[in-house]
Amino acid sequence: MLLLLLAALLAAPAAASPELQDPTERARVTVLPNGLTVLSLEDHSTPVASFQVWVRAGSRDESRYTGIAHLFEHMMFKGTRHLEPEQFTRLVEGRGGRLNAFTSQDVTVYFEDVSAETLPLVIDLEAERMANLAVNDALLQTEREVVLEERSMRTDDDPEGRAWEALLALTFVAHPYRWPVIGWRSDVEAVDVAACRSFFDAYYAPNNLVVAVAGDFDSEETLARIERRFGAMRPAAGIPRNPTREPEQQGERRQTVYFPVRGALLAAAWHAPATGHPDGPALDALGEILSSGRSSRLYRRLVNDEQVALRAGASYWELHDAGLFHGSIAVRPDASAERAEALFFEEIERVRREPVSEAELAKARRKLEVRLVTELRTAHALASRMGSDWAAFGRIRPLAELLGRIQAVSAEDVQRVARTYLDPARRSVVRVVSPPEAAE
Amino acid sequence: MRLLRPVLPLLAALACASGAPPPAWELPPPPPREGPVVAVGRLHRATLENGLEVVVLEDPSLPRVVLGVVVPRGSADVPVAQAGLASYTTDLMERGAGERDALAFAEAVDALGATLQASADWDSMGVEVAGLSRDLDALAGLLADTVLRPRFDADEAERLRSQGLAALERAKDDPSTLAGWHLARVLFPEHPYGLPQEGTPETLATFSASAASALHQYFWVPSGAILYATGDVAHGDIERRARELFGAWGGEPAPSAAEPPAVPQARRVVIVDRPELGQATILVGHEGIRRADPQRIAVQLMNTVLGGGGFSSRIMGRVRENEGLAYYAWSAFAMRRAGGVFVVSTGTRVEQVGRSLAMLLEELEGARTSPPTAEEIAHARSLSIGRFGLGLETSEAVVWALVDLDVYGLPRDSLDTYRTRVREAAAPDVEEAARERLHPERGAIVVVGPAAALRPQLEAFGPVEVVQP
Numbered sequence: 001m002l003l004l005l006l007a008a009l010l011a012a013p014a015a016a017s018p019e020l021q022d023p024t025e026r027a028r029v030t031v032l033p034n035g036l037t038v039l040s041l042e043d044h045s046t047p048v049a050s051f052q053v054w055v056r057a058g059s060r061d062e063s064r065y066t067g068i069a070h071l072f073e074h075m076m077f078k079g080t081r082h083l084e085p086e087q088f089t090r091l092v093e094g095r096g097g098r099l100n101a102f103t104s105q106d107v108t109v110y111f112e113d114v115s116a117e118t119l120p121l122v123i124d125l126e127a128e129r130m131a132n133l134a135v136n137d138a139l140l141q142t143e144r145e146v147v148l149e150e151r152s153m154r155t156d157d158d159p160e161g162r163a164w165e166a167l168l169a170l171t172f173v174a175h176p177y178r179w180p181v182i183g184w185r186s187d188v189e190a191v192d193v194a195a196c197r198s199f200f201d202a203y204y205a206p207n208n209l210v211v212a213v214a215g216d217f218d219s220e221e222t223l224a225r226i227e228r229r230f231g232a233m234r235p236a237a238g239i240p241r242n243p244t245r246e247p248e249q250q251g252e253r254r255q256t257v258y259f260p261v262r263g264a265l266l267a268a269a270w271h272a273p274a275t276g277h278p279d280g281p282a283l284d285a286l287g288e289i290l291s292s293g294r295s296s297r298l299y300r301r302l303v304n305d306e307q308v309a310l311r312a313g314a315s316y317w318e319l320h321d322a323g324l325f326h327g328s329i330a331v332r333p334d335a336s337a338e339r340a341e342a343l344f345f346e347e348i349e350r351v352r353r354e355p356v357s358e359a360e361l362a363k364a365r366r367k368l369e370v371r372l373v374t375e376l377r378t379a380h381a382l383a384s385r386m387g388s389d390w391a392a393f394g395r396i397r398p399l400a401e402l403l404g405r406i407q408a409v410s411a412e413d414v415q416r417v418a419r420t421y422l423d424p425a426r427r428s429v430v431r432v433v434s435p436p437e438a439a440e
Numbered sequence: 441m442r443l444l445r446p447v448l449p450l451l452a453a454l455a456c457a458s459g460a461p462p463p464a465w466e467l468p469p470p471p472p473r474e475g476p477v478v479a480v481g482r483l484h485r486a487t488l489e490n491g492l493e494v495v496v497l498e499d500p501s502l503p504r505v506v507l508g509v510v511v512p513r514g515s516a517d518v519p520v521a522q523a524g525l526a527s528y529t530t531d532l533m534e535r536g537a538g539e540r541d542a543l544a545f546a547e548a549v550d551a552l553g554a555t556l557q558a559s560a561d562w563d564s565m566g567v568e569v570a571g572l573s574r575d576l577d578a579l580a581g582l583l584a585d586t587v588l589r590p591r592f593d594a595d596e597a598e599r600l601r602s603q604g605l606a607a608l609e610r611a612k613d614d615p616s617t618l619a620g621w622h623l624a625r626v627l628f629p630e631h632p633y634g635l636p637q638e639g640t641p642e643t644l645a646t647f648s649a650s651a652a653s654a655l656h657q658y659f660w661v662p663s664g665a666i667l668y669a670t671g672d673v674a675h676g677d678i679e680r681r682a683r684e685l686f687g688a689w690g691g692e693p694a695p696s697a698a699e700p701p702a703v704p705q706a707r708r709v710v711i712v713d714r715p716e717l718g719q720a721t722i723l724v725g726h727e728g729i730r731r732a733d734p735q736r737i738a739v740q741l742m743n744t745v746l747g748g749g750g751f752s753s754r755i756m757g758r759v760r761e762n763e764g765l766a767y768y769a770w771s772a773f774a775m776r777r778a779g780g781v782f783v784v785s786t787g788t789r790v791e792q793v794g795r796s797l798a799m800l801l802e803e804l805e806g807a808r809t810s811p812p813t814a815e816e817i818a819h820a821r822s823l824s825i826g827r828f829g830l831g832l833e834t835s836e837a838v839v840w841a842l843v844d845l846d847v848y849g850l851p852r853d854s855l856d857t858y859r860t861r862v863r864e865a866a867a868p869d870v871e872e873a874a875r876e877r878l879h880p881e882r883g884a885i886v887v888v889g890p891a892a893a894l895r896p897q898l899e900a901f902g903p904v905e906v907v908q909p
Binding site: 020045046047048077082083085086087089090091093094095096097098113114115116117118120121123124125128141142143144145146147148149150152153156157159259260261262263292293294295296300303304307310330332333334335359362363366367368369370371373374376377378379 | 469472474475543546547552553554570571602603606607610612715749750751752757762763764765766767824825830
């Protein structure tokens with residue numbers, strides 16, 4: 001079959017930093033007739049390759065059972081028509097490869113980082129499970145128990161996990177972002193094989209997948225193999241999406257979570273725009289000014305000067321349908337949670353009241369710039385950047401564009417976004433503290 | 441519902457599929473393409489007159505630079521009564537150096553968008569700075585100040601001590617940290633390995649700026665130290681800077697005080713009581729091997745089969761894949777200069793702790809009585825070689841691995857010979873490693889969780905001690 005090649009690549013605007021080349025300028029975009037998008041970046045600097053399948057389905061796409069996107073991700077390792085359970089993993093590990101998968105609110109991602117000669121194997125394996133997955137009841141029962149243990153470790157027995165789960169449930173009252181990616185326990189206990197199959201049929205269609213591959217390979221050979229192995233998958237007529245939008249928050253929301261802890265945890269969030277919004281870079285800069293490094297405002301005030309916290313930070317979190325600006329504080333066991341919270345909100349009010357200094361802004365810009373450069377180091381990071389951008393925007397944003405947006409942020413922008421979004425009347429606040437009887 | 445495509449393309453697809461070559465998993469693996477670990481001409485070494493080794497790995501692919509200095513002495517070289525002082529000293533080194541107090545120093549690092557971290561491990565201490573290569577002058581200056589001219593200001597020392605105490609208390613909220621502390625305490629009494637590298641409330645009470653300064657003066661000397669650089673740098677330029685910045689550095693060599701720990705003689709079973717937990721954290725451990733142990737490749741291959749090989753390992757297969765008892769289950773040998781520790785870990789719902797623990801012990805015993813098969817060893821070899829290559833994808837990783845060899849006095853060609861050594865490790869050596877290095881009958885058992893529910897399940901394994909976090 002012929003490959004349907006889009007314009008071989010993305011325009012290459014002048015780099016903001018003259019010494020920096022954007023490797024993804026050389027990325028090729030190929031769309032197969034069945035709608036599968038393939039992003040490939042040939043780079044021979046080290047003999048490794050990263051192969052990733054980005055599924056545009058996450059917990060926001062769940063309907064009857066929360067946690068099914070994640071539980072299903074586990075089931076993707078449990079065998080296919082031609083492969084025994086875990087044979088996929090053993091084959092890749094047996095060639096020294098690193099593989100895993102993760103599920104977020106918006107996407108589910110499967111990846112294999114392998115030596116160059118193992119790339120054909122992982123292409124064939126991924127195509128096999130995407131096309132011929134086998135799910136049976138016995139395997140689901142065992143894997144359900146594994147996921148419940150994962151939930152215990154990450155959430156039920158972990159104060160930070162509890163704070164995060166409570167914060168999302170408090171901040172979102174309507175949008176599916178309100179439930180945890182790992183799912184509520186009772187839902188995970190109830191998911192059945194039929195529900196897994198129908199989730200697979202709805203979302204694991206080639207026109208809802210993006211393949212991102214970066215590293216040491218020959219593009220023609222690799223694209224031909226991907227086309228041969230994935231080309232027979234049949235597209236879906238449409239991808240169902242939950243239509244719910246989050247209504248505007250009217251008033252502060254608060255929740256206390258009782259769990260025996262030596263040091264309280266505080267978390268706060270404000271609604272912010274979805275990914276790709278023009279205010280994103282100013283919100284990122286604000287996060288840096290508040291929390292990056294020991295000269296940042298929250299570290300200096302809460303950790304260093306007042307000594308009420310061991311950690312304090314805030315940052316912008318951008319999702320496909322919405323965003324949050326959120327902060328968290330690890331309160332010292334010998335300090336008062338009320339005092340820590342008051343200091344945190346004082347610092348938030350200060351960025352709303354007064355513009356940040358040029359020196360702080362320059363520092364924030366530089367940190368964001370260095371981070372972008374640092375993220376270009378590995379085949380895995382390059383494939384992730386391509387896949388993530390395509391899943392969110394349907395294009396790979398050039399590095400020069402990202403750097404340009406960072407450089408354009410002004411002190412007025414930072415103050416404006418703080419005033420616009422960090423309204424005390426529209427914040428949600430969670431405290432994880434010991435229950436009253438344990439605190440005596 | 442999926443869209444049913446018109447018949448013709450579907451037939452074409454089927455025809456294409458039937459004519460396609462067999463899937464790669466049905467074919468023998470292609471021969472590995474193994475290039476040199478270090479690209480030819482990129483690695484440069486020099487030694488200054490004061491003994492400082494300089495290692496430069498040039499990699500101009502990104503406009504970044506990573507610079508660091510490591511001394512081969514760490515937490516294990518500090519007396520038990522001062523446990524934690526190495527970490528305390530390195531933490532204090534980055535809180536003010538040269539002309540700058542703590543805040544001015546943090547401002548200088550942050551203004552470059554750089555990261556600077558000083559840290560202590562069991563056998564070494566180090567400072568590393570990373571940033572853009574155009575800032576090399578400033579980054580090298582910050583590194584030299586941190587290594588040579590830390591201020592050890594008294595108010596910073598007191599603040600750090602207070603933070604350290606609070607952090608120790610707060611760390612008890614983390615079950616795996618608690619489990620690790622108590623396993624070390626039980627296995628290595630009276631030895632530095634038996635106490636947290638962060639120290640204890642008792643040792644922290646004695647720390648001060650002058651204690652940190654004395655430790656710095658004693659251990660931070662050029663003899664045995666390594667200055668490393670990688671990224672968009674030229675070796676001649678780095679060597680010149682090394683002479684300018686570190687040429688006058690002096691001090692007497694400090695011998696390592698690390699002694700091998702005593703071997704635990706009998707099994708102990710300890711419950712760390714955390715009544716609120718629904719999942720118990722289980723550790724089983726005993727003494728391990730030294731970093732320079734001649735058997736280390738065989739031990740590593742044996743452990744890959746047992747519990748270090750991810751989903752391919754026996755422990756993961758049994759506890760997670762077959763039984764659904766846990767999300768994680770692994771084993772590892774942590775190798776240090778004077779000794780080491782072997783640990784097996786899993787986390788499972790409280791009511792299944794006895795059953796899960798019995799399985800872990802059976803797998804340890806099983807590795808001795810039914811040693812790794814030829815197929816398992818071949819798989820472990822291939823896995824180890826592949827992970828080795830992936831682990832050295834970045835030049836930072838390569839330079840860290842090279843520095844590690846010097847810290848432990850291992851041959852400098854160890855990275856180049858690693859794959860051959862793994863291929864040549866013989867099955868009898870791996871079997872011997874299992875027989876000699878696993879001791880389930882006397883391994884310590886530490887479980888963090890609700891004591892009331894755990895005790896009845898654990899009494900079958902030995903006399904149970906219950907302790908508070």
